[in-house]
Amino acid sequence: MAKLIEVVEGRTATKVSGWIEAQDESWRAGIRWGVLDLSGPYRKVFDDSLAHVTQIADPFHVIKVANSKLDECRRRVQNETMGHRGRKDDALYRARRLLTKAHERLGEAGDAKLVGLLTAGDPRGEVRMAWHAKETIRSIYAIDDVQVAREFVTELAADLQDESCPPEVHSLGRTLKRWLDHIVAWHEAKITNGPTEAINNLIKRIKRVGFGLRRFRHYRIRVLLYAGRPNWDLLATVAPR
Secondary structure: OOOOOOOOOOOOHHHHHHHHHOOOHHHHHOOOEEEEOOOHHHHHHHHHHOOOOEEEEOHHHHHHHHHHHHHHHHHHHHHHHHOOOOOOOOHHHHOHHHHHOOHHHOHHHHHHHHHHHHHHHOOOOHHHHHHHHHHHHHHHHHOOOHHHHHHHHHHHHHHHOOOOOOHHHHHHHHHHHHOHHHHHHHHHHOOOOHHHHHHHHHHHHHHHHHOOOOOHHHHHHHHHHHHOOOOHHHHHOOOOO
């Protein structure tokens, strides 16, 4: 069962490492896996304070980086071909949601629409290439064998840095190369930081609920609804200001 242990303020490696190193040595020794979101500071935390732990690049965040580079490519090509940011009638702007959607979820109509929009708005095929790179990265997680996965990611990282690829795809290839061991480690452990992300998202939502609200009773109800089953007996004892 996923459980929140602590929330450490800040995004630097120093503070998180300090908290970890203050814990009992036997507790630290019992940690086997560490799932990262491709953050340099958090990678440093494991390097410095939990060197024995196998680090894993979370699949969601790997694909998120691929989608981010795809969107960067789309916006650059949009500006270069049209001379302005995306507008509602521009082909690449209309394709933005289709591009980041999983290919198998597009369906025949969605696939045909995407091809048509790319034909109209991507004269050099750069966005199409970035889209293919994203979809190929998604296929990494369909591989069962660890060694096959390592060979696949190694070759893919090299292919994406070919001179024929747009700069955003080059960057994506360098990211795969830099995080190769961490990406392949997922095929050994098959674990993600999904539960952590869910808890983190819940905390952020609860924080947003309270901003600007003066009616404490209303705020308390919404917080309890976000956090789980409300305790109506407790709520009844809270008087509004």
